[in-house]
Amino acid sequence: MSKNPGGKKNPLLAANKAERNRKILIQVAVAAVLIALVAGIGIGIAAKKAKRDDPGPTPSIPAAANTSPDGITGTITDKGAIRIGKAGAKVTVRVVADLQCPACKGFEAANAQVLDDVVKNGTAAVEYDVIAFLDKASTTRYSTRAANASYCVAEADPSKYQAWVARMFAQQPAEGGAGLPNDKLVQIAKEAGYPDSVAGCITDVKYDKYIQSHTDEVLKSGIQSTPSVFVNGKALTSQEVFGQGAIAPAIAAAAAQ
Secondary structure, three states: OOOOHHHOOOHHHHHHHHHHHHHHHHHHHHHHHHHHHHHHHHHHHHHHHHHHHOOOOOOOOOHHHOOOOOOOEEEEOOOOOEEEEOOOOOEEEEEEEOOOOHHHHHHHHHHHHHHHHHHHOOOEEEEEEEOOOOHHHOOOOHHHHHHHHHHHHHHHOHHHHHHHHHHHHHOOOOOOOOOOOHHHHHHHHHHOOOOHHHHHHHHOOOOHHHHHHHHHHHHHOOOOOOOEEEEOOEEOOHHHHOOOOOOHHHHHHHHHO
8 A cells, every 4th residue: 555645745755855965965065175175285295395305496507608718617517516717727626615604714815816826827627616504604594695696606607706706705794693685795796797687596596405405415425614625636734725825835736746
């Protein structure tokens, strides 16, 4: 026997069905929100990881920048140093320095003329291995910003690089302060003969990530202090580094071999 005579709808069954449908829709909606939330979190985490793992741009000196009439050219070595010199230089001088380092300033003041001379006469090429391990010595990560400026100017014109290094050390800020602001770094670059076009690279700290990675690699290689100076791969003693023109005999001896 039919429980619904006359084919009339059972309002209780209809209400139960509607309630079930409503619950199903709510569950589907909640599931969709959760899926979207999980997906959003996953995308966010992936984006942060990608940003963290991104090594950033790598500095390089284009061939077009090597137009010095006296044959001085610049390259970035495979270890990240800025190499300045003429083709065929018999001697390589590697200077590991931090532009915030007072001892590096002393080395530069004593030996800048020697290094400039040996580059110009073709005796030696100088590899300026600028690192940034003294960021804590300023409140604005001056070491990193100065090292970044080093790559920026070298890319623009390597023949002016040594003059820029001399100006940077001459105006080195005291440790513990704010360091030189970026607009001052731009000004120093202009004083060394660089064009306005270097400003963006300097103010954007374009090579920040590269510098951190390079600094870590240099420190892990065994460098324990700056300046660390090498002539044809041989580490020099403090007596061979500090003092007016102290590095000249080591370069002359290496050239004579």
